[in-house]
Amino acid sequence: MTEATTPLPVDQEPLLSADPLEPLPLLRRELHTGPSGLSAREAGRRLAVYGPNEVRRKARTSxxxxxxxxxxxxxxxxxxxxxxxxxxxxxxxxxxxxxxxxxxxxxxxxxxxxxxxxxxxxxxxxxxxxxxxxxxxxxxxxxxxxxxxxxxxxxxxxxxxxxxxxxxxxxxxxxxxxxxxxxxxxxxxxxxxxxxxxxxxxxxxxxxxxxxxxxxx
Incomplete structure (x- = not known):
């Protein structure tokens, strides 16, 4: 049985102080994810808020x-x-x-x-x-x-x-x-x-x- 998750509104920040020792269902709910990972809407929201998950490289100087x-x-x-x-x-x-x-x-x-x-x-x-x-x-x-x-x-x-x-x-x-x-x-x-x-x-x-x-x- 797949556990349903409720995506957050786009302007709401995810909770970053989740306790890793909490029960797994509660932890997933606080991190706004599920057994199959982030929903498309949540992934899009995080992309809009935090940007792409990549290392920014500075231009090389001579x-x-x-x-x-x-x-x-x-x-x-x-x-x-x-x-x-x-x-x-x-x-x-x-x-x-x-x-x-x-x-x-x-x-x-x-x-x-x-x-x-x-x-x-x-x-x-x-x-x-x-x-x-x-x-x-x-x-x-x-x-x-x-x-x-x-x-x-x-x-x-x-x-x-x-x-x-x-x-x-x-x-x-x-x-x-x-x-x-x-x-x-x-x-x-x-x-x-x-x-x-x-x-x-x-x-x-x-x-x-x-x-x-x-x-x-």
Whole structure:
């Protein structure tokens, strides 16, 4: 004996919270089906409501365009920004003709270059924090919209941080205490660009979010 089912009106949604442990006749009734499957009317209704049961495929992009998209992805931009400090802090040991495996301990010819490189790393971290402090002031708006000098406490903290870093790098008593060395002026000039690089990377990310907002289905 075939169990009869009552099809739903076209504008009525099927019940999607059916309990699979319910008795089979009740479960079929809640899912609007029967032993032989959906009726033609119910299948047509679901096709009209949900569309065809197929995977939607996106149009393929060219390899070159996909490569460019990956290179300018926000995470990729952060990696590019992180590569700059690594390059800058390696300048002192590269000038000293350092090679992987060369000794850099106390008394070695490369020890001073090693101390200079670690000092450049420390200064690079500090200046990157300055760029992060400006970038963290806003998550969506441009920094020019909220003002560069509108947070005096932040500016005071940055000024103290930079002054203390300069003392650690250039004051002889602190050099011996903290194991730092004076940085060459060209290295200082490169390190001074890192805050702009870090802030600019995040500013670019916010610009992309403002001009290309994600659309919700």
């Amino acid at each position: 390899l070159g365009r996909e490569l460019v998209r990956q290179l300018v992805h926000p995470l990729a931009l952060l990696l590019w920004a992180a590569a700059a400090p690594a390059f800058v802090t390696g300048i002192p040991v590269w000038r000293a003709d350092w090679r992987p495996g060369d000794p850099t301990g106390t008394g070695s010819p490369l020890h001073h270059a090693y101390i200079t490189a670690t000092t450049a790393t420390f200064a690079g971290i500090v200046t990157c924090q300055v760029g992060t402090a400006f970038a963290a002031r806003t998550d969506h708006a441009a920094l020019r919209d909220i003002g560069l000098f509108t947070n005096p406490l932040l500016l005071a903290g940055i000024a103290f941080e930079l002054a203390f870093t300069a003392a650690l790098v250039y004051a002889p008593p602190l050099q011996g205490l903290f194991g730092t060395a004076a940085l060459p002026l060209d290295v200082v000039a490169l390190i001074a660009t890192l805050p702009v690089l870090v802030w600019g990377t995040d500013e670019l990310r916010r610009w992309v979010r403002r001009t290309h907002p994600l659309t919700k289905p």
